[in-house]
Amino acid sequence: MKIPTILLALAAQSQAALRFGCSTLTIQRLDPLVEPGRAPSSHLHQIVGGNAFNATMEGDVGERGTCTTCTFSEDFSNYWTAVMFFKHPNGTYHRVPIMQNTALPNGINGGMTVYYTQQDFFNNGNQKITSFPPGFRMVVGNPGIQTAADAQKNPGYPGLKFVCLQNKGTRFPELAEFPTQPCVGGIMTVHHFPSCWDGKNADSADHQSHMFDTQVGAFQAARACPASHPVRMPQVAYETLWDTTQFNGLWPAGSPNPFVLSYSDEHGYGTHADYLFGWKGDSLQRAMDSNCMFQACENGNPLKSQGVAQMNACTVDTVVNEETDGWLTSMPGQNAMA
Numbered sequence: 001m002k003i004p005t006i007l008l009a010l011a012a013q014s015q016a017a018l019r020f021g022c023s024t025l026t027i028q029r030l031d032p033l034v035e036p037g038r039a040p041s042s043h044l045h046q047i048v049g050g051n052a053f054n055a056t057m058e059g060d061v062g063e064r065g066t067c068t069t070c071t072f073s074e075d076f077s078n079y080w081t082a083v084m085f086f087k088h089p090n091g092t093y094h095r096v097p098i099m100q101n102t103a104l105p106n107g108i109n110g111g112m113t114v115y116y117t118q119q120d121f122f123n124n125g126n127q128k129i130t131s132f133p134p135g136f137r138m139v140v141g142n143p144g145i146q147t148a149a150d151a152q153k154n155p156g157y158p159g160l161k162f163v164c165l166q167n168k169g170t171r172f173p174e175l176a177e178f179p180t181q182p183c184v185g186g187i188m189t190v191h192h193f194p195s196c197w198d199g200k201n202a203d204s205a206d207h208q209s210h211m212f213d214t215q216v217g218a219f220q221a222a223r224a225c226p227a228s229h230p231v232r233m234p235q236v237a238y239e240t241l242w243d244t245t246q247f248n249g250l251w252p253a254g255s256p257n258p259f260v261l262s263y264s265d266e267h268g269y270g271t272h273a274d275y276l277f278g279w280k281g282d283s284l285q286r287a288m289d290s291n292c293m294f295q296a297c298e299n300g301n302p303l304k305s306q307g308v309a310q311m312n313a314c315t316v317d318t319v320v321n322e323e324t325d326g327w328l329t330s331m332p333g334q335n336a337m338a
């Protein structure tokens, strides 16, 4: 029997995981993955990561970036999600500020927490964890899913969640949709990406089918990858903390959730996130092959890292110039949406 060599890629037990903060790089209507070349794209995103970010992005981003808003200074990847707005009873919208997560160095400007884990939070399950190739990109979730019925027909996104925060450390329960009561500590959105790769394609027409999701729950041991997608890659996840608290007093008792994601999603069923790989050289592979956990991977062990002031100083030019703050009569792009 001929056994595909890829299945023989067993590795010794290792325990490595990255968890790090990235400040906001920009909040703009740009989406080089789903709508390349369009400025503005259809809806507003928060983007973090490397400064090679632009309306169109091809090639090896890790070789082009010169700064990053993330802790690891060789990580020129870009990470982005939709942003959240509060819809006032008077019909106007206000963007919800983003706050720093716990367990990150103080002073990070907004941003998100990014994870790269192995088979689960603590180990690789004796499998080789293969880094992404240059040019790799993927999307998880689908903004077209707008109703509970649509969500039931599309159960393929077990890693997309909302958490009603009592404080910044709250992690459970994880909800499949927006909380329906005010949350005293804000709202966290969670996006876990699939981690089984087809081994061939850095992208696909829907930006999803080159990947396969076997996770069973947040940071738990994922099931084995299928023969169609046999290569286990790092499990990427984002946590974004939205400071909804200043709007809780404006939430009329008994009324439905007043928060809305920037593509006009009041339930959260269409929550989605985008990933564009941009680690320089073999830096991510070295981290996955090491035995470092979280902050212990910094300062050259094995990854180069930087402080908060340098992270916050990395910027990109504004390509789409429009108002995104203050009380707005509509969300950016909203009037063009179906």
Ligand SMILES: *[C@@H]1O[C@H](CO)[C@@H](O)[C@H](O)[C@H]1NC(C)=O
Pocket (backbone or CB within 6 Å): 051, 052, 053, 054, 055, 316
């Ligand atoms: C972004 O794209 C524009 C138009 O192609 C180009 O002029 C600009 O230099 C690019 N910026 C970066 C940071 O690559």
Ligand SMILES: *[C@@H]1O[C@H](CO)[C@@H](O)[C@H](O)[C@H]1NC(C)=O
Pocket (backbone or CB within 6 Å): 088, 090, 092, 327
């Ligand atoms: C809506 O409410 C906000 C917050 O109280 C206020 O600043 C804004 O002027 C109001 N807009 C309208 C059109 O009433």
